[in-house]
Amino acid sequence: MEQKTSYNYDFWGAEAELTKIKWFGLEAIKKVRISKKYRISEIDEMLRKKRTITEAKLLITAKKAKVQTPFVYDVDSKKRTIIMEFIDGTKVKDFLKSEEFDSKVKRKLMEEIGKKVGLLHANHLIHGDLTTSNILLRNKKLVFIDFGLGKFSNEIEDKAVDVLLMKKCLTSTHAEDNKEYFISFQKGYVSSYTKGDEILKRALKVEARGRHLKEEDVISEYIF
Incomplete structure (x- = not known):
């Protein structure tokens, strides 16, 4: 279950939109990869899906290498979305x-x-x-x-x-x-x-x- 908060934490970067949300009571970041209009639609979909999956794997694998990263709570490759731990730092x-x-x-x-x-x-x-x-x-x-x-x-x-x-x-x-x-x-x-x-x-x-x-x-x- 995703529940929006009143936090003003919306950010558009070159690659993704970041929004601070509540995720089952936890403070979290929702990261959605942005579509690039200059790319061919099929290539854009493929790249965004691949990069979403790769980023989630990198975050998880880094922990095994003893490097702290945000915990990954959920990955939706179809929606090009990662829900991850919010780091208050x-x-x-x-x-x-x-x-x-x-x-x-x-x-x-x-x-x-x-x-x-x-x-x-x-x-x-x-x-x-x-x-x-x-x-x-x-x-x-x-x-x-x-x-x-x-x-x-x-x-x-x-x-x-x-x-x-x-x-x-x-x-x-x-x-x-x-x-x-x-x-x-x-x-x-x-x-x-x-x-x-x-x-x-x-x-x-x-x-x-x-x-x-x-x-x-x-x-x-x-x-x-």
Whole structure:
């Protein structure tokens, strides 16, 4: 049974509409994948169904990898809908911007994020939109949300791109401390993932290629 609440928590993103609801007495988020009018109808239906199922599987599998995510309460692939736990937490983005905590605490948090991403990648889970807005802090624990662009993959390149998404986020959103944060992230990443160095080396290559730079121009930002 779905019961709407009076909460003002409606949000339209590029991929989905999010609404806060009551689900059998529990606070929950209803995520509905939006139809894309520019796509052929049959392809749109197929993609939305596939991505709905994949996202639910990623959320569930991440827990097995010891990474906290919202609990999945219900999946309706026909309606392209996921009902999941509402996480009442603080965005890591806001935590890092807060003046309430010193840089040491923030670097430690980024190291812990790196560890969790390492666990995801060790289990071949790609987040797909790895930013400080898609990681929440609840009761001092990290909760990863919004796997809507994610997938299962053991490809080195896919994992490297995930790492680069975080690097780009830190550069654009947390510019003053981005280098320190990324170093801390990498330390955590390689500590939890035996192939971490290999992924970071590929991330360097992908970044240099994408920015039309030589690898030596950006290698100082990596720890291997």
